[in-house]
Amino acid sequence: MEYPKALVSEGMARIMVPEIIPSEGETLEGARSWAPVFYNPIMKMNRDSAILALGALQRRLSRPLTICEPMCGTGVRGIRMALEVSGVQEAVLGDMSYHAVRLAEENIRMNGVTDRVRVRRMEANLLLSLHARPLARFDYTDIDPYGTPAPFIDAAARATRRDGMVALTATDMAPLCGVNMRACLRKYGSTSLRTGHSHETALRILAGSFVRGAAVHEVASRPAFGFFADHYIRLYMRLDRGKRRADESLREMGYLLHCSGCRSFRSVKGGLDERGGVCEACGSEMKAEGPLWLGDLADECFCSDMIEVSEDSFIGSNRRLMEIIGSVRREIGMPPGFFVIDELSSDLGVASRRIEPVIDGLKASGFKATRSHADSRGLKTDAPVEEVKRIILGPDA
Ligand SMILES: C[S@@+](CC[C@H](N)C(=O)[O-])C[C@H]1O[C@@H](n2cnc3c(N)ncnc32)[C@H](O)[C@@H]1O
Numbered sequence: 349m350e351y352p353k354a355l356v357s358e359g360m361a362r363i364m365v366p367e368i369i370p371s372e373g374e375t376l377e378g379a380r381s382w383a384p385v386f387y388n389p390i391m392k393m394n395r396d397s398a399i400l401a402l403g404a405l406q407r408r409l410s411r412p413l414t415i416c417e418p419m420c421g422t423g424v425r426g427i428r429m430a431l432e433v434s435g436v437q438e439a440v441l442g443d444m445s446y447h448a449v450r451l452a453e454e455n456i457r458m459n460g461v462t463d464r465v466r467v468r469r470m471e472a473n474l475l476l477s478l479h480a481r482p483l484a485r486f487d488y489t490d491i492d493p494y495g496t497p498a499p500f501i502d503a504a505a506r507a508t509r510r511d512g513m514v515a516l517t518a519t520d521m522a523p524l525c526g527v528n529m530r531a532c533l534r535k536y537g538s539t540s541l542r543t544g545h546s547h548e549t550a551l552r553i554l555a556g557s558f559v560r561g562a563a564v565h566e567v568a569s570r571p572a573f574g575f576f577a578d579h580y581i582r583l584y585m586r587l588d589r590g591k592r593r594a595d596e597s598l599r600e601m602g603y604l605l606h607c608s609g610c611r612s613f614r615s616v617k618g619g620l621d622e623r624g625g626v627c628e629a630c631g632s633e634m635k636a637e638g639p640l641w642l643g644d645l646a647d648e649c650f651c652s653d654m655i656e657v658s659e660d661s662f663i664g665s666n667r668r669l670m671e672i673i674g675s676v677r678r679e680i681g682m683p684p685g686f687f688v689i690d691e692l693s694s695d696l697g698v699a700s701r702r703i704e705p706v707i708d709g710l711k712a713s714g715f716k717a718t719r720s721h722a723d724s725r726g727l728k729t730d731a732p733v734e735e736v737k738r739i740i741l742g743p744d745a
């Protein structure tokens with residue numbers, strides 16, 4: 349089948365993509381979902397983040413890298429990695445779709461990287477499984493599917509070197525954010541709830557699912573960097589070998605308990621004696637979500653390395669991504685979850701407050717406080733909900 353194509357530039361790559369021509373009444377997104385090969389320009393920031401993360405990994409490993417992108421679409425991500433990250437020795441791309449593989453082959457040739465990038469027409473788990481043995485594993489595996497990455501977690505963990513990294517995109521926000529709880533239980537083995545900070549919880553559910561999946565193989569893992577943006581979450585999981593370390597990473601698993609009355613929440617490491625409990629602040633019933641990852645969603649050194657890598661790249665001028673990295677970095681060491689200032693203001697019957705004075709007020713009272721990257725109205729703090737409400741109401745309340 350022949351179809352119209354267009355040439356786009358992204359990063360250092362020039363890529364042929366299907367030309368999207370919406371029919372009457374159809375949205376661009378609608379037309380894109382019919383395209384013979386998937387290319388979404390909105391995901392450029394996701395791919396930019398991959399370039400920085402791979403660059404940061406390269407600094408740590410200081411060896412030539414082998415990478416795999418088993419769901420490559422047009423090949424743009426893998427080709428950009430080969431062009432923009434020094435030391436990519438071999439990139440193995442794959443896709444199940446005939447048209448995707450043909451287009452990726454064309455793009456690999458057009459970008460002059462045939463010596464280092466190849467593409468196979470193969471189911472992703474099959475491709476990864478072929479590499480799931482010592483010496484055949486990849487340093488970096490990038491799982492960028494439609495919807496959930498859950499069916500690929502096991503094979504990705506097996507196909508990645510024990511000091512390597514697995515990147516995961518998830519766009520199935522409805523299950524991860526408590527809108528479709530049954531699907532979340534099926535895909536991730538976790539209960540999700542609809543709360544103000546669901547987008548952060550989504551990252552924690554996916555991270556937790558990966559940690560448990562890797563631990564099966566006696567591989568430890570923890571997030572090196574993770575963020576929510578647009579309609580997706582993205583996580584970079586760093587692996588480490590050994591049973592003991594795998595046990596340590598499992599110790600960061602637990603639950604978040606939410607009060608339905610006053611919006612307070614707290615985390616519980618390990619298992620739950622009983623689902624839920626009673627809120628210490630107001631006595632209402634608390635609901636539990638999890639199991640999920642309660643540790644940090646980023647690593648300080650890894651974030652600094654990503655920022656340093658960006659300084660030698662045009663990606664440094666992607667202000668939105670750089671702000672996300674800075675914000676995620678400031679969240680390190682903060683408790684899981686956040687308050688949404690508008691929700692608390694509305695509960696108190698006051699007009700919504702600006703977030704900065706509330707953060708300053710909490711800090712002046714000796715608490716930690718920062719914004720959440722996941723919500724411009726999100727406030728992360730170790731202060732109890734009553735304290736946050738007291739500061740929202742102001743000194744005259
Ligand atoms: C979201 S697109 C990939 C986009 C690409 N990674 C990028 O950055 O532009 C998902 C791709 O995965 C392919 N795909 C879906 N399920 C697959 C599977 N089980 N094995 C291999 N490829 C699969 C689809 O054909 C599609 O090209």
Ligand SMILES: [Zn+2]
Pocket residue numbers: 607608609610611612627628629630631632
């Ligand atoms: Zn309460």
